Amino acid sequence: MAVPIIDIFAGPGGLGEGFSALINEENQRVFKIALSIEKDTLAHETLRLRSFYRQFDHGQVPDDYYSFIRGLLSIEQLYANWPEQADHAEREAWCGTLGDPDEKDQNAVSDEEVDTRIRAVLNGEQNWLLIGGPPCQAYSLVGRSRRQERILNEGTDKRVGLYKQYLRILAKHSPAVFVMENVKGILSAETTENHVFQKILQDLGDPAACFPENYRIEQVCPGYKIYSLVNLPEGFDIYGNPTYQPKQFVIQAEHYGIPQTRHRVILLGVRNDIDINPGIIGQSDEIPVRSVIGSLPRLRSGLSKNKDSFENWQNVIKRLLDSQVLVQMDKQIADNIRQNVLQLDNPLFGKGADYLPTGELAIGYLADWYLDTRIQGVLNHACRSHMDSDLLRYMFVACFGNIKEQSPKLSDFPTELLPAHSNVKEGVDDKKFADRFRVQLAGRAAKTITSHISKDGHYYIHPDPTQCRSLTVREAARIQTFPDNYYFCGPRTSQFHQVGNAVPPYLAYQIAGVVGHIFQQLEEPVAQENQ
Template identity: 30%
Template sequence: MTFIDLFAGAGGLSEGFIQAGYTPIAHVEIDSAACKTLKTRSCYYYLRENHRYDVYLDYLSGKITRDELYNHLPESEHAKIINSAISTENNEQIFSQINNSLNGREVDLIIGGPPCQAYSVVGRSRSADGMQNDARNYMYLEYVKYLNYYRPKMFVFENVLGLQSAQNGKYLTDMQQKFRKSGYEIEVFRLNARAFGVLQNRVRLIIVGCHIDVGANIPDLKQINFMTDKKFLVADLFTDLPALQNGEGSFKRCNYAKNTINEYLVASGIRSQEDVLTQHVTRPHNDQDLEIYRIAITKWLSGQQRLDYADLPKHLKTHKNETAFTDRFKVVGADLNASHTMVAHISKDGHYYIHPDLKQNRSISIREAARIQSFPDNYYFEGYKSNLGSRTAAFRQIGNAVPPLMAKQIAAKMKEML
């Protein structure tokens, strides 16, 4: 079954559908670094299927450049990555590019979700007008145009919970009306990624639509409980990774601390025997932040206590407002069955994602963040410049992504219906 991914980002939603057996026709994304990530992922699948996985490993090891890696990808696969803004001005060109990749096939699904900043509660609180005049409020209208043009059998629309309350629900209500007018029966789900096997409490809105001509039932996504009966902990994400101090690590291939793979990493698909470790790299921190991290970790290890910013010694406080965002420094609890939500703000600093090991005393690495989001270790996040890793670009892509493991369970459930 074929699908188009709109507002694709780094491809977390796509990855889940591909793992479930769907075939991507096109990924449309405005950010060029994310498009490079999508292209690198296309190389992974193409080379693995054509028994040239060694070429991909050579890239991860730094033996060949990104351009040399991309030279192995056929032009038909390059064409599937469309680096363009979805807009009235660009849609006809995007339609044309997608149609060339279709080769007469139908589009079975459209997946994706517009940028969420305009709907998020935090985004609205930081905006002078509450994001009321932000053009991203209406990007769902572009999504509807693609539904009308391709008339897929089903669609999946993902966004933040704030969509329910933005403008007192006006946008969500209008979306539902537009989707139904386009011929789709729809259902809105409020889902936690933890129920899908992801070791993270990440609650999102998922709207599933099924075209009335198809006659299939919309699957009840609330009934999915994947691996929730297991006693997995966040620590299972970190146990085989080498210890690092702040500012250490490597973007390219490095060694795991353990050759053995624990049950969670196998069951989730995060790590396999053929995988290599990359992007286990941390950001540097100043002495003041390191002192705060030590306090936060010590409190957590003393009975899972969270650090309140107002309780910090005076010499460690840099913000005058001590009542807003009192938990701006937060430890990822290794002894919990789920981490707190991963968000794109991790690209700005790591204060909200402090590693739980006091000896390491740092924020989490790129690879640790990717694992919390359930990305496989063989997934490589690109920056803007050729052959240069970018912590900022990688963290932003990871924070914005749909967890692939969650997407895979949704995709499998929809496949049953189709």
């Protein structure tokens, strides 16, 4: 029987996707999502659609699903055609805001509602898994830098205390195991009262102690031992708790088969009455970004201020050849720019679309994980439009990356290509946000895909200069290791936001292997007793 999962702060379902993909020797799922909760309406739509997809056995997904993702069938008709699976998906994926939401939030749910739903889906099962990552913007190093904020204030920023909702569910329902994800910045975050990370470790170790005595808990939670997923304990304290340095909880995703330098704190909690020491996930070589996006159809960006056409786009970029700007830069870079500008052509699929009928695709990495021959194309692969001046910068940045094998800082830019922003001088002189135009290097893992990609393509420039553009949603999704048949609902801005906020599913899949082994050992004594 599959281990039930409750997934809170689920986003578009990256963690859940990885756990759901783990298959045992009998070709059955080791884990099954029992309930996932997400407050964002569009991310919830994505979550619900993926739940619908998983109601079918591997290879048995109906043709209607593929008709929908190709734009030939509405989502309403898809669900109407398969009512049983659609109803199950609606029950499994819950659009709800946890914690202390705004009174005007239509998705607000009470603690009592959450508890009732959890009890109903678990149906008495004691050995289950809680996963999720409380919203992390409050702890983000970049966010705190932009807000010029060293000390976090739980009273004015409710996100600081959202992990308490995680704690409350642990205290109330005592899952056998939990997996909790957050940003690396949580290690250095402070409130006016404490160091956030040390307080979180203490609270997770004894969740029931975090609530008033009159809080009604039917069964007192026995507490948890907190493990790293990538480092074995340095030792154990007098109570048997594993000991680590804080940085040992950080997973550097590029060392674990994820083609990006995503560094996140991921905690593994094992209930104190379970005497099992978990293993760790194994390291692998760095995966270059070309391995996952290099085989996708070539596209060109659009023009945001002028009438868009290939000829106008090409002519804008050709201005580089007629300007004096090439004289101001390294000769190798200038020659590379000339070479690439002269090679500009009109890609077969132009600026792309929500669905491109390409036929079957190839990929240089994890083909069984990414590819689905039934798509017969590519989803969510459409370009943004850019200003003329940014196209020239994108060409320079991509060619700089080709030659120097690094992304340029603002101080590397020719003066004529610097943006006319008031804080550019700070970027040149003080190196503050000096990498605001960042190319993803083809031969290296990409930089972290974050929700910021929804607002700004400058940090995510495609390595091919002849495409002269920022990444598409599908390229970002591949870097995040979402399978190609994972469809993101909503407008493109929301799609980017969902992808950037997610846990890479292939990383979650590897974590699932470690967690699955814990549950396997839990089941062995029961199986022996029944013999």
